Amino acid sequence: MDGRSITEWARRNITERRMAVAMLIAGMPLTLVSVALYVLPGPGFPFLVIGLSLLITGLAMLGAARKSP
Numbered sequence: 001m002d003g004r005s006i007t008e009w010a011r012r013n014i015t016e017r018r019m020a021v022a023m024l025i026a027g028m029p030l031t032l033v034s035v036a037l038y039v040l041p042g043p044g045f046p047f048l049v050i051g052l053s054l055l056i057t058g059l060a061m062l063g064a065a066r067k068s069p
Contacts, residue, residue, distance in 0.1 A: 020061035027054030 031051030037044030 016061060017065055020058045020065065023054045023058030023061070027051050027056075027058055031055055 034044045034047035
């Protein structure tokens with residue numbers, strides 16, 4: 001399969017709303033796990049920053065999305 005066909009497929013099928021939902025789905029569990037790692041001894045802070053950034057960006061994208069009439 002040609003690399004351009006994957007890019008074309010992504011441009012056709014991945015909407016901003018789907019990307020926002022995917023960011024929320026990835027950000028929520030990552031944030032919860034990293035909070036547990038932050039409280040317990042472990043390297044939780046970098047994962048906490050990544051999880052919160054995905055979560056907040058996904059929420060902002062969903063909030064800013066236009067509603068279809």
